[in-house]
Amino acid sequence: MRIKGKGLIDRSRSIPFMFDGVRYSGFEGDTLASALLANGVRLMGRSFKYHRPRGVLTAGSEEPNALVTVGSGASQEPNVRATVQEIYAGLEACSQNRWPSLNFDLLAANDLAAPFLGAGFYYKTFMWPKSFWEKVYEPIIRRAAGLGALSGQDNVDKYERAWAFCDLLVIGAGPAGLMAALVAGRAGADVILADEGSRMGGRLLAETYEIDGKPGHVWVDEVQAELEAMDNVRLMTRTSVAGVYDQGTYAALERVHHHDGRHPHGAPLETFWRIVAKRSVLAAGALERPVAFRDNDRPGIMTAGAVRAYLNRWGVSAGKNVTVFGNTDDIHRTARDLLAAGVHVAAVIDSRHDAPLSDDYPVLRGAQVCGSSGRKGLEAITVRRPSGEERIQTDCLAMTGGWNPSVHLTCHMNGRPTWRRDIAAFVPTPGAVPGMVPAGACNGSFSTAACLREGIAAAGEALADLGVKLPEVAVPEAEDTPYEIAQLWAVPGKGRAWLDFQNDVTVKDVKQAAVENFRSVEHMKRYTTQGMATDQGKNSNVAALAVLADATGRGISETGTTTFRPPYAPVSIAAIAAGAEGRGFRPQRFTTSHKASVARGAPMIEAGLWYRPSYFPKPGETTWRQSCDREVRMVREAVGVCDVSTLGKIDIQGPDAGAFLDFVYTNMFSTLKVGRVRYGLMLREDGYVMDDGTTARLGQHHYLMTTTTAAAGDVMKHLEFVHQGLRPELDVCFASVTEQWAQFAVAGPKSRDLLNGLLEKPLSDEEWPFMACGPVKVLGVEGRLFRISFSGEHAYEIAVPARYGASLFDILAERAEALGGGPYGMEALNVLRIEKGHITHAEIHGRTTAFDIGMGRMVSQKKDCIGKTMSERPGLEEEGREQLVGLKPVGESKQLLAGAHLYNEGAEPTRVNDQGYVTSVCYSPTLGHMIGLGFLADGPERHGETVKMVDGLRGVTTLCKVVDPVFFDPEGGRVRG
Amino acid sequence: MDKLIAKNPCEGLLPLTIGSVTLTEEEPGVMTALAPYKGKEKDLSAALKAAHGMAYPAPNRATGKAGSRAVWFGHGQAMLMGPAPDASLAEHATVVDQSDAWAVVWIEGEGVEDVLARLVPVDLRPAHFKRGHTVRSLLFHMTASITRVGDRAFQIMVFRSMAETLVHDLKTAMEGVAARG
């Protein structure tokens, strides 16, 4: 019911919206909850377990009942709090967790079965018959559980992440927060003021308080205007600070476009902020707690503070005939506000025996509400007085059990709140979060004047450390009513009294948990699910633990609380991950030949962050194998070109460069001649192989190391560690030059012919023998040439500055084609190297040693190197280890599969008989059959033996002959020819 | 006779203007990584001053001016941008050509700090990050070098191979800022 003349809404702007298919209208400034209440809608949701009819309980983000789904299709947003969602033209909201409709929900039958569905019932049943849990019980439970539904469609909305920095972050813009921001801003500090509401002011918007003689909201507007004018202050509304992390890092979620349903191009729906603040003031306010009594969950029963908020801020009376119940003076304020607005107050039920009386409304002192009735909305309450029980007709009960300071954020770094008996509430423990000072209601100081005072003091305390001095500020005049409360958690009596509304946890459940020895507060929570709903216990924790304390004969302080963990209010996954969806998950790295490869039809595959061509199909080729086989033959018979720029290239210079390399490689590099290249093996300190590659000596103090594509980053990190951490005395510098050079392998018997057309001087074996390197001019550009080979052919790698990479690739590819060759991709590269028994990270997968790959002798005995000592542990080089072998099919099946395991020919393929496994396989067009590399127990001693390859996954068994891993040209004549 | 044709890292991607912010590719000229030998930082600085008119930069600082700059580039390293390095530098430092290793862009305009605040975990607001300041940090998932080169202008460098991702990320952030109005 809308009250004339009340509220901070713009009545000149009527806004239509839909709820459950029915059209309603509200005003600018309304939330969905206030607009529905104004339209007389009380039933807004169903509870989780019993599907009880529920109405709105609160007026904030802690709302446990009025959760709705907004929108449809890919933009469908489940579990939206009607109390937070602002209305806009075109808003469509639906109730959830009900079938077929909110009004008539078949699963409400659960409520009748409640005696059997108490705390932890599922741990005790559904065990018979054995197979029924997964087949019958669990599917039914799963379908019944859950609240709203995801659309199942890919996200289409834009989200954003951002950073902000400040001296002082003020969390909450009620009287304390505004005051803190104001004085800090005037002092010139760099301030961010964040508030989760759509409008600053906090409770000042919901109450009728005056500050300095002005209505609260007018004072708010004035302060806000002053803050807005300051360059050093940033105001963030609709921004909920969700988490507190180490060293002053705060996570906050800004709801950018939920309130207007607009999607301007590029605009985010939400922004996830990482705020780094030197200091913070927590002015998060307090949350009102309900009182547990029989059937206290009917639509129409809500917190007194919510009733006042709807009345004062939104001009809506939550009922026509209101009753008020509680244990603080707030109930009288509620009655006065209602009466002033012309709403009938049927009775004020004050649990305190010494409660103040009033001439304007009936006050029942020392009384308690002990029950309610009304099918889908409140119709009457039952009041218990010393004189007996009495029924009062009412359509709205405003209740309060007192206020809980919002201490949550002070607990995110493991702080535990402190129990204050006088206000029957937990308050922040000083110093719980370094640099954070709580102020106002979140600190247990509830009067407006106290909030204003503490806001100033907190800002002063926070900024004093930073050397910022506050200007003298007069504390504005405001009410300073003392807070007097008589503890009241649960009204005794039969029936079910709700603590956790959404999860349907009642006083009985908590008591039963205690009886079953779930007496630790954590046990009680986990056993009953109290506090595990979407409000994370904001409405129920303190009352539940008070009930538990009572049931176990302990004090509340001794009972303790469960842990408040981030986020304070739930945050969408899309917001936290903004920008990383789809291809944005990781950067894309493109080689200079990328476009040319795509233009030639090559499918591009991921290699770490890079993309590399898989193969280059020619007209008529319909499978990758055809292309791959052709490319292999091309390299073996003519010439192939392959972009190898993705391999890591590290420039190493300095007087101690040789000594440094000797220390990181197992073999010697200080003895390498200038103009020559050497293969090197690198170990981890634990003795296993880390990486391999070639290193060229370009000058006396100048080397160029190559790493595998996969390990480039790790090797760089490793070299920096070895230098900075272990050998800082060595005068050596390194720089990654991976990106500076575009490098291409030119491989095959005609490779020299191809290159001779590009270089100033023709190549000769005398000047350019195998493993030579040096500078060259490539079509007039300074480049580098290395006579190295991964394919086993006479081959080179040619490098030019990356700007020329695309151009050089085109020229090389065309010239290769003219010689009967062409570009080749990763598939052919892999076949070529398997034919030669060259290893990659398929073989050096982190569990293999130099001994395992047949390179034990490469660990020089003349010097120390990283990994040497540990590589000499007995277990790393002894009999029985699985070592590298070649495999050749010899039986009926000709198929080899990487990932298959090896067994002795006659053995059963069971784990205990396992002899090894296959790492790399290919069809060798050169040899005309499949070949494979693998690791076999004592493999090198078993050449010629037949073993059995078994792939149970793919149902393949193949007899293999164990052979040397070098299948092709074992003498290596071709690389030198 | 074939001829090698040079291509810029951001070819076909830039320039780009969204709202009040403009993103363009910069052609920095020669880029040289300088890493002083042990104890040679002062000598290198002197040589750099003599040859190119700028000192070896202190951490988080850039020296020189547009077209001829030395940008601190991390632990024991600076990037000389613009001139070809004088031969004297090699006496005091390793000198490595990096002219082709980095994509270099220039981003400028009202709100440019807001754009970068969506990607970079460092406070780049004018009061904290002035002209001549530089950082090595992240730009979303990439390592980057970021230098303030004007009141509303930054130079940003990432690995050449990541040029496309750089433009994509900056464009997304620019759209987000522009949409805020």
Added chain:
Amino acid sequence: MRFSGLRVLKEGLTGNKGWTPHWRDPEPRPEYDIVIIGGGGHGLSTAYYLAKEHGLTNVAVLEKGYIGGGNVGRNTTIVRANYFLQGNSEFYSHSLKLWEGLEEDLNYNVMHSQRGIINLFHSDGQRDAAARRGNMMISQGDDAILLSRDELRKMLPYLNYDDLRFPIYGGLYHPRGGTARHDAVAWGYARGADQRGVDLIQNCEVTGIDIKNGAVRGVQTTRGPIRARKVAMVVAGRSSQVAAMAGMRLPIESHVLQAFVTEGLKPVIDHVVTFGMGHFYISQSDKGGLVFGGDLDFYASYAARGNLPTVENVMEAGMALMPMIGKARVLRSWGGIMDMSPDGSPIIDRTHIDGLYLNCGWNYGGFKAVPGSGHVFAHLIATDRHHENATKFRLDRFRTGRGVMDEEGKGSQHNLH
């Protein structure tokens, strides 16, 4: 008291007045045959199997806080047997078999749900590694199926098949893998051990281990000294501190692992799905929350809480892999303390002190091991011989280099496993 549907019905009809404590809260006695330090999943299951399999009931479990308050109550509840190295393979296979009979064994519904686990792979190399793993699972007698991209599309239509930075090549499907209700596992073992006479002593912190002439004599606790012939340390998350009381230095580094749960949602994810390129794993609880996690925070910590960069990394992986979860809201995040070992595999062994036993180093994987770990550890404590399915979890394997089980292939840096 025996639990059953009938019992729930009967209690429901009579006002639920007949329920009794699931376990007692006894005062500690001055002496036991065996003292187990640590009332987490592994400690409780060890006590249970000591009593059940070996008839040893003069046993106390000492817990410094409340039963099940450690990692058993803060994990992503995944249960699987999909290891590929000897030592691990037979052990997790053994553990899974125990899971499969756990409800009947314990008379407690731990909601073990074999909904199937799918490990996705995103390159040829990853497929080969998955095949090696799947083949080991099969040769061990467990189940594994290699799924193609097309088969996956039918099974998990909501994954990002079209626009993923690292495309999905296929998946390794482990139908017997799944989840369980974590707390219930601790409670079920606690109740089972208690029913067999084991004393579960909560709020009892061990402050010292009494050793004389190279043999253990008992422990000092905040509730007084307790003598014992055998003492077992089962305190993942605090292993280094407790072992230090016996003068031992362990190959363990403690790390935070965060996990997350969203608000309740109607069922959308029926399996456990893991992403091969971003270390992300997810399932949906019976209550409707998406339960997921990812990498460690990667720095040594005992704070049991994480930091933002890891939160963001995990969400990024989730969004990249399944863009339909974007509008699910993270409700709660938490952190457990992981014992990270130098090969990513656990240690279950005697120590150089007579009568002192060690169970630690569970890395990410402790939850699924709860039944198996307790079972084989009880065997070791009772018989002083390694159980046949746990012969390789030796403490000296790092020194000798024999039988190192490095599934990740990352080597001795603890946080890389």
Added chain:
Amino acid sequence: MRITCPYCGERDRREFYYRGAATDLDRPAPDAGEEAWENFVFLRENPAGVTRDLWYHEGGCGAWVVVTRNTVTHEVLETRLASEARS
């Protein structure tokens, strides 16, 4: 979490790579013996309290940094360059 790089100042944790205990700097001599090497490569003090560990400013300047910090509170007490911490 934020860590102060000796060069770059206070930076977000995401810019850093973590390696482990700073005892990794104390590499034994090759002949120091089995126990010394096992201790160096595998065993850890792993304190619940103040520790020194190694971080690499990978997303920044590339410095290896020794960080003294508390593993229970995450308080950072001191940071030094690894190259200087050792000498």
